Structure formats: C-alpha cells, structure tokens
Amino acid sequence: MYVPKRCAFCGKEVRLGSGILFVKNDGSTRSYCSSKCKVNDIKLGRDSRKLKWARRQKGQ
Numbered sequence: 001m002y003v004p005k006r007c008a009f010c011g012k013e014v015r016l017g018s019g020i021l022f023v024k025n026d027g028s029t030r031s032y033c034s035s036k037c038k039v040n041d042i043k044l045g046r047d048s049r050k051l052k053w054a055r056r057q058k059g060q
Contacts, residue, residue: 002016005019006031007019007032007033007034007037008022008032009032009033009037009040009041009054010033010037010048010055011048011054011055012033013033014032014033019034022038037054
C-alpha cells in the first residue's frame with residue numbers, strides 16, 4: 001500500500017512517481033517535491049522555516 005510522503009524541505013505532499021528521492025551515504029532517505037527544494041536544502045543549506053515560499057513556517 002502506498003503511504004504518501006512529505007517533502008523534507010517545504011512539507012508539501014509528494015505524489016507517487018513524482019519528486020526526487022535523495023539517499024544519503026548512511027542509507028537514510030529524504031523526499032523532495034522539486035529540485036528547488038533539494039538545492040535549497042542540500043547545496044545551499046537553507047532553513048525552510050526562514051523562507052516565506054516554503055509551507056513549513058516557524059511553529060509547525
């Protein structure tokens with residue numbers, strides 16, 4: 001059975017067959033809804049709570 005996943009950066013729901021699944025060297029996985037979220041999280045190291053466009057705001 002399919003369990004819906006949430007984007008690790010913005011919190012948006014990632015549908016089956018879409019989005020990006022990033023696997024770390026230790027085997028843990030992170031789901032992203034778009035390359036924008038992946039780049040902001042991994043490459044740029046930004047905090048999603050400080051960005052207005054990300055749904056995940058302070059206190060959530």
